[in-house]
Amino acid sequence: MATKGQKKANLLDHHSIKHILDESASEVITGRGYVEDVKLSNIRLLLGSVIIVIALFAQFYKKKFPENRDFLLACIALYVVFNLVLQLIIYTKEKNAILFTYPLTGSFTSTGLVVSSKLPRFSDMYTLTIESADPKSVSANEPVHLTKSVTQWFTKDGVLVEGLFWKEVEALIAQYTKEPKKSK
Incomplete structure (x- = not known):
């Protein structure tokens, strides 16, 4: 039984699952200081x-x-x-974008993020992608992807285990924002 703060999905409806995961991913990213670009x-x-x-x-x-x-x-x-x-x-x-952001305030990058997701019909594999809003920019990093089964993040009752999913999204953001290694 889901309590008031928990997010519950209908496990038989992939749109419901994708919506909850997309909403949670957006919350994590905006919680990290990124401001949504609604242009x-x-x-x-x-x-x-x-x-x-x-x-x-x-x-x-x-x-x-x-x-x-x-x-x-x-x-x-x-x-x-x-x-x-x-x-x-x-x-x-x-395309499949769920969130466009401005660059972080005070950061050296001049581009925001584009967060997109896919959950194909009849599949349990959810893919979350973070990439630069301007891929041709000098400050753009390489896109990063997370592909996992949605069964990793939901209980058998359809309640999202937010802590597990949030850790995965935060790790993906950290992977995107890390500095690329300089070659000597």
Whole structure:
């Protein structure tokens, strides 16, 4: 039985498991001092709002159908274009990302983190990846990955054993932030 502070997942639903693990990973990373960068989310919300406004204009335009044909065609074209832009942003920029961050305050790196995760359908292998928000930057480190079975972190009742999972995520952050060895 899960108490109020525990996170419980439906073990038969991989979306539920992934959601709890993603939420916990985000908590660990923001708890380490990283501030979430919500620019991309705000852009997506703005594009979604524009798409809704276009649909509302098309629906409630004052003239009836034969007279508003050109206006409706323009609204349909704009609707399709803005939806394509939104999907392009999601496909190219967001991918499997669960968290974008700014660089740590006072650090020498000039890039934040992109934290992404995967939990394939019908699989128990959860992959958490931490990489630089700008991989071409001089201060970008190599991406690090953690792949383990979700059975390592959940009880048979579906309660997340946060201490075990948090240690794994903190070790992954430490692995990412360590200085690369200099060759002589």
